[in-house]
Amino acid sequence: MTRISALLCAGAGTAIALVAACSSSSEGDAASTAAVANPFVGTWSCTGVSKTTFTTPPGLPESTKTTSTIVVITDDGRGNATSSLSTDGGGTCVLPSTLSPDRTTLTANVPQSCAWEEGQTYSYSAGASKIAPDGGSYTSETTWSVSGTTSGGAAFEGTGSTSSTCTRL
Numbered sequence: 001m002t003r004i005s006a007l008l009c010a011g012a013g014t015a016i017a018l019v020a021a022c023s024s025s026s027e028g029d030a031a032s033t034a035a036v037a038n039p040f041v042g043t044w045s046c047t048g049v050s051k052t053t054f055t056t057p058p059g060l061p062e063s064t065k066t067t068s069t070i071v072v073i074t075d076d077g078r079g080n081a082t083s084s085l086s087t088d089g090g091g092t093c094v095l096p097s098t099l100s101p102d103r104t105t106l107t108a109n110v111p112q113s114c115a116w117e118e119g120q121t122y123s124y125s126a127g128a129s130k131i132a133p134d135g136g137s138y139t140s141e142t143t144w145s146v147s148g149t150t151s152g153g154a155a156f157e158g159t160g161s162t163s164s165t166c167t168r169l
Helices: none
Strands: 002-005 008-010 014-020 019-022 041-054 062-074 080-087 092-099 107-108 112-116 122-132 137-147 154-169
Touching: 041 112, 041 137, 092 122, 112 137
Parallel strands: 008 080, 014 062
Antiparallel strands: 002 019, 008 014, 008 092, 014 080, 041 062, 041 154, 062 080, 080 092, 092 107, 107 122, 112 122, 122 137, 137 154
16 A cells, blocks of 8 residues: 655745655555545645744844745645645745644644744744635645844844745646
8 A cells, every 4th residue: 555644834934835755555454544535635836925023133123025835735645744845035844734634724733843044943833724615725824933143144033924825736
């Protein structure tokens, strides 16, 4: 029997992405390996808005930016997802998630962290994606904290959220 492992990824300032690896296994009986159809499986184009409130250094203005990501989603057949997303800026992140019993929501298994472009590390505290009834799109919401260094070399910290909409390619 072929199993597909998958995971959910939400990038700070980016949409959610999922990618999986395949492996063969003959273990388990039919009941324990029964496939769960995952409507998120496929390739998606995601755009969104990311908002960051900086706590360090004091006085750094809030940041709002538009995001863009291509997402590939797979599943292990039991609702365990693995996601990998890449941003326009070249950042990549891989994070696990779980498909809801009604198969309408992927929820990030948090806490999780990713190092992004320009020396930024995002620690995710929540993340969920909700599929549209027709399966042609989904929305994603993530919250996180961030730390890193500005282009001028100053350390920064903050918190933020990203809201994205993804359409099936």
